[in-house]
Amino acid sequence: MPSRSEPKVITSGLLRGWPLPVPTGGKDNRGTVLVVGGSRFTPGAVLLAGTAALRAGAGVLQLAVAASTAAALSIQVPEALVVGLPEDGDSNIDGTGDGRLPELVAAATVVAIGPGLHDIDESRVLLRRVRDAVRPQTALVLDAYALGALSHEPGLLGDGIGPVVLTPNLTEARHLLGRDLGEDLAAEAAALAERYQAVVSMYGHVADPAGGSWREESADAGLGTSGSGDVLAGILAGLLARGAEPAQAACWAAYAHAVSGQRLIPRFGRVGFLARELLDEVPRTLAEL
Template sequence: MQPVLNIDDVKRVEVALTREGVSVSELMHRAGLAAAQEVLELGEMDNVVVLAGMGNNGGDGWVAAEALRAQGANVTVVSPVEPDALPGDLPRQVAQSAVRAGASVLVGPSRDELDDLLATADVALDCMLGTGFHGEVRAPFDIWIECLNASTARVVSVDVPSGLSAQTGLAAEACVVADMTVTMLALKPGLLTDDGRDVCGAIVVAPLAEQTDRLVVDEDPVAWRTDLADYLEALLPRTSAVDKFSRGSVLVVGGSRRYPGAAIMAALAAARMGAGYVTLATPASAAAVAQAHLLEIPVVPLPEDADGTLTADARDVVCKLAERSSAVLVGPGLRVSGGTCAVVSALLGMDVPLVVDADGLNCLARLTNGALPQYPEIIRRSAPLVITPHRGELARLVGRPAGGVSSLSDQLDAARDIVWADGGSELVVVGKGTATCCVSVERAVLPKPGPAALATAGSGDVLAGMMASAIAQRSEADVDPALLAAYVCEVHAYAGTLAAERRGSRAVMASDIIDVVGVASDAVDAHVAYPDGPAGE
C-alpha cells in the first residue's frame, strides 16, 4: 500500500528530514533531479520549457532546468522576475546556478511570446504553484496556465498541477492539465479525487531520501492507497468443494411501492458476486414486481402501510429471516418512516453481519437526530457492520449541512468521527465519492476509483449488494474488514469499466454493471493472485 499524507503532515516530514541531516537545499535539489529524470525517461525531449514560480516549487524547476541542460537539452525557464530578484535565498541561488549552466531565461513574457515559446517545446515543466496553493490563481500564472493548456507540449507538473489544491482535490478556474505529476515524499489526498483525477495524469512519487518511508509512516498517514497485490488475503480459496450453502446466504431488506428497483438490483448484484443463496424481503405491493425480475431469488412479502412502505410489524419477520442468513443488507429503496426505522434498529441489534445503505442510512440519521458519533451504542456490536454513505448521506449522519462533505479529506474526517466514536474493530465506513474511502478504527484504505460511468442511479445499490455477498462468503474468514470493503469497491470499479466498454462511457445503467460483476470479480482475483500472468508467466 502507498501512504497518503495531508499537506500539514508532509511539512512535518520535511522538518523531520532536516533533523536527520537532509537539508532543505538537498531536498530541493533531489526534487528537481527527480522531475528531470522523469522528463528524460519520456524519450527524445530536445526542447524543454520550465514555468517557474517565486517559491520553492519554482526552485525545483530551476534545479531541473540545470540537470536537463547538463544532458544536452535546450532549456528555457520562464520566470516572473529576474533570477537575481527572486525573494527566497534558496530559489535565487539555484536559479543563478541554472543560468550559469546555460539555461535561457524569459522574464515576464507577453501571452504571444509565451505561446510562441511553448509552440517549440517538446515538454513543459509546471513549477509555478506548489502544495501550499489555495484559492484563485493570480497573474501572471493564470495566463501562463491558459497558454500551457493550449499548447501541444507534454506537461509534467512538479508536486501538484498548478491551480489544484493538493489537500481537497478542487481546482481553481485556471489549473494545469498535466500528463504526469511527480509528487514529492508521499501521495496527497487532492491528487486522487475530484478535479485531481482529471488534471494529474500519471502520478509518480519521489521519496527524495532513504529515511522518507519511515518518517511518512511515523506521521500516521491519513489513508493508504491500495495496490492489487494488497488484496491477496481477501480472496476466496480456489476449491470445487462448495455448494450453495457454503457460499453464503444474503438477505436483502429493501424496496417500497415507489422504489422497488433498488432492492431488486441489490439482490441481483449479491447473487452475481457469488453468494450461493439470496433472499429479498420487500413490502407486499413491491413483491410482485420483484418476483417478475428475480426468477432465481426468493421474494418474501412484508407488511406495509398505505404508502407501500414497511411497517413495524415487518420487524419480526425480517429478524427471523436474518437469523438464518450469513449477511444482511438493509436500505435500498426502503424510504424513511417509523416502520422502516424500527426494522433498521432491530437489525442493528442482532448478531449478524450487516450492510446499511441508502435509506437504511437515512433511517440511522433519523434515529440519531443527525448526530451518529454521539450515539455510538446504536452501532456498537460484535458482528461486522458496513455502512456505505455517499457524501450527502455522510454529512447527514454526522450533522454537517448539505454540501458539508465536499472532498476526500472531508469524507475521511467524517468517517473517522463515526468509527472513533464507536471504537470497535467490526465497523467500516465506506465513504463514496469521486474517490472512495474504506475507514475502520485501524486504518483508512483507498481503493482505486472506477470510471465516471459509475455515476448513475442504482450503482450504489449494486455496490451494497456486492458488499453483503462478499461478507457472507467470508463469514468464517479472518479478513481485515476495511481491506475487504476496498476489494469489493475495486471489483465494482472494474465492472464499471467493463460496462462502459460495452455500452459507452455515458450510457451505462446499473443493470449493465450487474451483468459483468462476475467477470470483473474473476479478473481482479486473477490479477491479485497472479500479477505477472497465470503461474507467474
Template sequence: MTRERIKPITAATLRGLPLPDPSGGSKEARGSALVIAGSVEVPGAAILAGTAALRAGAGKLQMSIAAGTAPHAALAVPEALVVRLPEGEGGHVDHGQAAEVLLPRTERADAVLVGAGMASGEPTKALTAALLAGPAKAPFVLDAASIDGLCDQAGVVRARAGQVVLTPHAGEMARFLHCDRDAVEADPLAAARRAAAMLQAVVVMKGAETWIVDPAGEVWHYGGGGAGLGTSGSGDVLAGLIVGLLARGTRPAEAAAWGVFLHGEAGRRLARSCGPIGFLARELPGEVPGLMRDVAEGAI
C-alpha cells in the first residue's frame, strides 16, 4: 500500500465522517456502554475508561468491576450503574462466575470494553473468550490484558466480522505476534496490518504515532498528541472514548479514528494550558466535548 492511500486523521478528515446526530435528546438514543475493567491493584482504570465513554457522548454507562472495589467506583462515577463481579483468589475477578453475570448484560449493551486495568493471565483470557463467544451483537473494544493470548482466540474474533477494535501498545502487540518488541517498534504499521488480517478486526497500534488498520486493509495515521500522553491511565481513556463512540452507533474504524484524534488533541490542549508533561489522564476526558463541538463547527 502506498503512502498516498493512507488517510491522515485530521479535523478535516473527521468532518467528512460526522458522528451520529445527538439531537434526539434521550440517553437511550445515544447508546449504552458496558465497561468491564479494573482490578484490585488498578481500580482507577474502570473509572477513567467509564468517564471517557460518557464524555464521548454515550447516553448510559455500566461499569463492571471486582466486588471489593465496586463501591469506590460507584462513588467516583455517580452517573454509572456499577456491577459487582464475584471475586476469586487475591481479590481478582472470578472469570467463571463473572461470565454468568456479564453475558446477559453484553446482550443489552450497545458497545462493550474489556481489559483495561485487568490482571493479566488465564482468568482474563478465559473471561474475554467467553464474552466474545457469547450472544452479544454489540461491537467490542479489547484493551490491555484482554489482548494477551488473543492469538488462541482468533476464531471468535474473526467470527465477529470486523466488530472488534484492539488497542495494543508495542509490548502487547509483540506478545500477540510472538515477536520482539523492537520489531514492532521498528515497523508498527506492518504489525498492525498483520494483526488486522489475522483477526479481521480494527487494530489501533498505539505509540508516538498511531496507526489504524481495518479488516479490509485500509490504513489511518495520526501524528501524535505529544509526550504528555505517555502517562499512566492514558490508554484507558483512549479505550473508553472508542467504546463511547461505538455506543453512539459510530462504525468501528471511524470510532477508532475519532477516538485517537480526540485523545491526541485533548493532550495537545492540556500541553498548552498546563505544560507539555505533567497533566493527568483524568484530565483528558474533560477536553473531549469541546473538541467534538469544534470539529463539527470547523473551529479546528
C-alpha cells in the first residue's frame, strides 16, 4: 500500500487553494452526467442525484431509469433527458434489455450508477453493460447497490476503465472489504482505495490510490437522512463533469454536502431537514468558495 501521511482536513482554505475548473462556453463544456438507477418504487433517488449534479454545475443531465417512472421523472426534472429502461417482474431495471443504455453511456462524461437500485444481480448486469460501453476517459461514480454488485464481484470493472469514485456507507464498505471495519475510518477508506484502485468518499473520509488522504469535519447528524447519500453522489458527479480531478471532486463534494447541511440547521434544527432541501444550498456553498 502507498505510504500515507496524516489526513488533511478539508477546509475552505484548502479548497480555495485547489480551485475547480472555471466554467466557460456553453453547457457542453460542463459535461454530461448520466445517472443510471431507480426502480418503480424508488425513482426519488435518481431525482436527487441528478438534480444535485446540475446544482454542482454539470451542463447536461440524462437519467436512465425504470420505464414505469420515466414520464413522471421527465416532469419532475424537465432539464433532463429521461430514458425508460425495461423492468423485470419485481419492478427493477432489467439490465439485459434496451439497446439505448450503451449509447447513452458512450456519450457521457460521467456515469453515476446505483441510486435507487434494489437488486444485486440486476445491478451486476447493469454495471457490466456500463463497463462494456464506457469510454476510457469517462468517470464512473458507484453508489448504493452498484457498490454491492462490486463487492460480490471485485474484479468486475477490470482494466481499461477510466477514473472511478466509490461512495460507500459503512455497511457497504464492510461488504467491499469483506470484513468488519476498524475504528480508524481514514485507514479503512485507504484500504478500499488501494483494493479497488479508486478514489473513495466514505463518511467524510476521502482517499485515493496514490496515497492522498483527507477528512471533512463539519458534517452533522442531520446528514444521516434518507436520500442524503444520493445527493452526495450527484454533487460528486457534477463536479467531475465540470472537469475536476476525482480526489478534488470528492473533497469538494464532501465539503459542499456537509456545509449545505449546516446552512439548514438554523431553520430546521440539527435533525429533521430533508435531503431534497440540501439541493438549493449547494450552488451557494460552492460559489462562496
